[in-house]
Amino acid sequence: MDIFAQQLVNGLVLGSVYALVALGYTLVYGILELINFAHGETTMMGAMISITVIGAMVGVAPDLPGVIIVLTGLLVAIPSCMLLGYSIERVAYRPLRHAPRLAPLITAIGLSIVLQNVAMLIWGKQYIAFPTTLLPQGRHEIFGATITDVQIMILVLTVTLMLGLVTMVNRTRLGRAMRATAQAPAVAQLMGVNINAVISATFVIGAGLAAIAGVMVSANYGQAHYHMGFLLGLKAFSAAVLGGIGNLTGAMLGGMLLGIIEALGAGYIGALTGGFLGSHYQDIFAFMVLILVLTLKPSGLLGSKSVERA
């Protein structure tokens, strides 16, 4: 088996998840210039809710096809997370829109702690298993790498969602309102755009994508955990910064790149450092990339906005 090809496949799948979560960060940042630290937790909630629903479905109707059961889990998780995203904005961020800049950051962190602990109280401290046997188990060989059916589904779904989102932002009324609000909120409001509704919609869309990413990542690894959202969120944010925060294409590119860098890095770091550093350094790459990008090209790969913000 070819390590390079295999790690490339793993990296693409990982990158899809990062990209979907990164879109949520970038959408919100583009409009509010706020890092929604609780976004990673929304992803985790998506995973947890879907696993619970899937478990219940298996109990109630074990004869249904597995894909339908998983899809039901997804279809419950998405609106639940959307509601969560809406409430987060309403309760925690809207009252603070004119507060000093650090206040919403601390609120976001507080929310992230709250959501983690709520999840811990509901689902416990253990890893909970995603019943991966419900999904097709096929494995395919391409260019010396193995790719599973689940991984193919993740890739296809991600690409579809991304195309859908880009079309939505560029072609629809809501998309135009979003772009206008990101550019100049005050002017957009004068032109009759309901800014509060647009901001709510942004949070809701981001949360929906996060829910899907959460289901994907738990289906891919076969488990979920109340703490999983934190690191995932940080990495996805790194991806958004890498691509140029506020830029949709950038978030997708950044996510994919980061996934690939991480997978290849983990695969080769041992050989490159003569065994001094091993694959357990995998988590370091996202942060290394983040620091390098921000110090060399602070606007990210595709970003153009100035960094002069306090």
Added chain:
Amino acid sequence: MLEALRGKVWLSAGLLLIGLLLLPFLVEAGLGKSWVRILDFALLYIMLALGLNIVVGYAGLLDLGYVAFYAVGAYCWALLASPHFGLDLPFWMILPIGAAMAALFGVLLGAPTLRLRGDYLAIVTLGFGEIIRIFLNNLNSPVNITNGPQGITQIEPVNLFGFSLGKTQEVFGLTLSSPHMYYYLFLACVALVVFVSMRLENSRIGRAWVAIREDEMAAAASGINTRNIKLLAFAMGATFGGLSGGLFASFQGFVSPESFNLMESIMILAMIVLGGMGNIWGVILGALLVTMIPEALRYTGDLQRVLFGQVFIDPADLRMLLFGIALVLMMIFRPAGLLPSKQRKRELAEEAP
């Protein structure tokens, strides 16, 4: 008239000092022995928070990886005063080495990030903190430096003038246990940090930091060397962090990467934002609240027993949830903190729409 006022100030300062000196005894009598240790940790966190206040509160450089310097100081101490490398350097040698190492890391972090501000700086520093933690966690093979996730044990306690603070000692007929003695050491350190912070606030350097915080371009145009002044802020903040880390290591007798995660950085930041950034007394209040509240929330178990006759949720699981809720509520109702500094209050009043 003035004489009388001066007399009053001295009197209240004297009373405060006596109060602080008696505090561990009162706490032990009132709340029990474990609270003396909590008090010690609160003092450590005050030191940390005041150090971070220099970087965030004065210079306006948002640092989310502050715990990295705490870790550097702690591991410095752990490696130089434990059987791990067979070294047993005395207190007065480790102190400057630990502080210098932390300051070096402060400059290392500061140098590449000079162009960044706000959220971007926050994220880079956060990444820096995580990288340090990942290294601490993994530098145990092939060469064992940090002993990995197990951490380093049997760290020597502080030894001052032939007094080991790790053992119960008799002083002037008083029996002082280890947490009591560390309390007085930490209290002295906090007093020193408060003194330095107060002097800095009204010095040329302090004013330069505020100038950079408010408008970097204008500050540069007024002849402030923004690069050096920013690096100085990082280095000074890091030094305080490193010193607290060293004291923490010797107090605990044990360090592991667990103690230096991102949550810790966030907690320290929460202390200064909650208390009131840039204001020394606000920061101290914030540090006390953030260390004490989660400890006090341990008693929710008793509360549940009184209210419902049984414990439904383990208080250990509940307290972080309540802490998170408190954080959110505090920010919604007092976004500028409990005791905002006068200057910032004025600025906020002007900014309000």
